[in-house]
Amino acid sequence: MGFAWGLSALALLVGVGLGVRALIDPAWAAKFVRLKADEQGGGQAEFRATYGGVFLGLHIVALLFTLLYFRSGAYVVGVTATGASAAIAAGWAGAAFGRGVSIWRDGADTPFNRMSMGVEIAMAFAIAMPWLAWFAL
Template sequence: MSIGEIISLITLLIGAVLGLSAMFSPAWASRVVRLVEDPDPLRPGGYSEFRATYGGLFLFSHLMTAILLVNLGGSEPEILTSIVVLPLAAGWVGAGVGRLMSRILDRIKNREPGMIPVWIVFEIIFGLAIAAPFIQSLL
């Protein structure tokens, strides 16, 4: 395995752990993303969204990408491992770009920046780390 693949694999496993944590602790996921379940007593719930989106989606997308990366790692052509990580990496970078847009365009609605600047940097770095095999193939 190349250094790019190792960086990507570690990052993917961290993403999978985040998803697993959200599946089993939707309250934790709620605090991390600063969203709450619907307070309307006629519409109980909301934890299914945390378990599904921040749990299952994160867990299985990161885990499947990690499995593909390991199984295709070191194979010829090398471009396969580079391409397999791109959709998920682009998703993370896209999340950072969306958050940056919110930081710029939603100043009044966001009240204070809080953790937004930190999350912007985290999401872009996380996406680039997942894309490490692709970036390494360009060098």
């Protein structure tokens, strides 16, 4: 079970890092997701908000719950951390599913999309490890 929690914490830390980087450098976020900000001034804010703030907020809360569980082992905190991780993992899995639909329906079968879908699946699996391990017990 310790491995599951450790892997989840590591993946959540990656999510925190992505959020911080996007918050600081929205041009990097735009390039990373292959989108372009509009010329009306709202585009950079959208990258900071969505790829920065949302990523940072979601992942850091789940990471804090996980670290509290590591520290205290409290059952309620562990359940909360497991639920938060499951919800975030579902988001990563949903992103992979959406990318898969795009590959299938839009003819977007590119090395970038295949690699991105693989990363999204890996992040979903890693973040969900405590939840999956809980069901395996």
